[in-house]
Amino acid sequence: MSKSKSTSSSTRLSETQELLLSYTIGFVLSILLTGIAYIAVMENLLRGWGVVYFVMVLALLQAIVQITFLLGLGKETKPRIKTGILAFMILVVFIIGGGSLWIMHNLNYRMSMPQMEHYMEEQVGL
Amino acid sequence: MSQATSHPTQQEHAKADEKTLFGFWVYLMTDCVLFASLFATYAVLRNNTYGGPDGAELFNMPFVLVETIILLVSSFTSGLAYYWSKRGSVTQVVVWSVATFLLGSLFLAMELHEFRHLVAEGNSWQRSGFLTAFFTLVGTHGVHILVGLIWLVVLLRQVIRRRLTRHVQRRLALFSMYWHFLDVVWIFIFTIVYLIGVANV
Numbered sequence: 001m002s003k004s005k006s007t008s009s010s011t012r013l014s015e016t017q018e019l020l021l022s023y024t025i026g027f028v029l030s031i032l033l034t035g036i037a038y039i040a041v042m043e044n045l046l047r048g049w050g051v052v053y054f055v056m057v058l059a060l061l062q063a064i065v066q067i068t069f070l071l072g073l074g075k076e077t078k079p080r081i082k083t084g085i086l087a088f089m090i091l092v093v094f095i096i097g098g099g100s101l102w103i104m105h106n107l108n109y110r111m112s113m114p115q116m117e118h119y120m121e122e123q124v125g126l
Numbered sequence: 127m128s129q130a131t132s133h134p135t136q137q138e139h140a141k142a143d144e145k146t147l148f149g150f151w152v153y154l155m156t157d158c159v160l161f162a163s164l165f166a167t168y169a170v171l172r173n174n175t176y177g178g179p180d181g182a183e184l185f186n187m188p189f190v191l192v193e194t195i196i197l198l199v200s201s202f203t204s205g206l207a208y209y210w211s212k213r214g215s216v217t218q219v220v221v222w223s224v225a226t227f228l229l230g231s232l233f234l235a236m237e238l239h240e241f242r243h244l245v246a247e248g249n250s251w252q253r254s255g256f257l258t259a260f261f262t263l264v265g266t267h268g269v270h271i272l273v274g275l276i277w278l279v280v281l282l283r284q285v286i287r288r289r290l291t292r293h294v295q296r297r298l299a300l301f302s303m304y305w306h307f308l309d310v311v312w313i314f315i316f317t318i319v320y321l322i323g324v325a326n327v
Contacts, residue, residue: 066306093162100170
């Protein structure tokens with residue numbers, strides 16, 4: 001097992017020093033993003049759905065920050081298989097999650113009173 | 127390991143470990159799909175309060191924020207434990223692993239306190255669709271945390287008794303991956319369940 005030593009002559013960080021820096025940056029950014037999202041909601045800084053989109057974007061950003069800095073996905077060398085699997089997971093999530101939400105939303109609409117009345121008129125002629 | 131060839135080289139060991147780490151990553155991705163389906167369920171049922179209370183009425187936001195920070199710090203300490211395993215210091219690995227365990231336990235204790243309070247007030251998973259979805263999603267994450275804590279105890283024992291062998295180091299890498307991933311999932315729980323739950327929409 002190789003131990004990494006820092007060389008005083010070069011500006012290049014050793015592998016372990018890079019790791020530590022990566023963790024620290026990831027940690028600090030995560031705390032910041034969490035704090036901003038929390039304050040935005042609790043202090044009512046945005047009206048209506050704006051705050052929802054805002055915190056969702058912050059959550060996605062923090063996920064990217066954590067995957068990059070804590071899980072080290074950015075350091076992967078080609079071929080970037082792990083990144084590919086991540087991308088595939090996101091696709092599956094879109095299909096299953098997004099699809100479920102679409103279906104249920106559509107179902108809610110079709111089962112709503114105005115729509116039911118419409119069916120009654122159309123089909124039974126009431 | 128075949129008997130016909132000579133003992134595996136350092137390189138072969140490293141490659142085998144890489145494969146294990148990669149396989150674990152694939153598992154984590156499937157776990158994400160699991161959580162995504164629980165999130166979708168929650169999203170569908172979040173307004174099905176059946177006359178009962180909604181998130182805004184139930185959630186103690188400062189409490190949840192503290193939980194979130196605790197888990198974040200524990201993610202950082204687990205990273206430190208891994209960092210020190212690469213530097214070869216058993217003492218430091220133990221210190222930061224214990225820190226991770228304590229913080230993780232504190233998180234779980236806080237979560238259980240929250241659950242117990244909800245149930246005591248009559249707001250259990252049986253109260254409404256919203257609460258069913260809430261307990262399922264947050265509870266599943268909590269179970270993952272519990273499994274992680276048990277794993278960490280076992281791993282800690284190995285670190286102390288066997289020192290930083292190749293296998294122990296690999297397991298530390300796997301654990302820190304698992305623990306980081308749980309924190310990523312929590313970001314979404316914190317945002318989608320708690321933050322959006324109390325936001326005025």
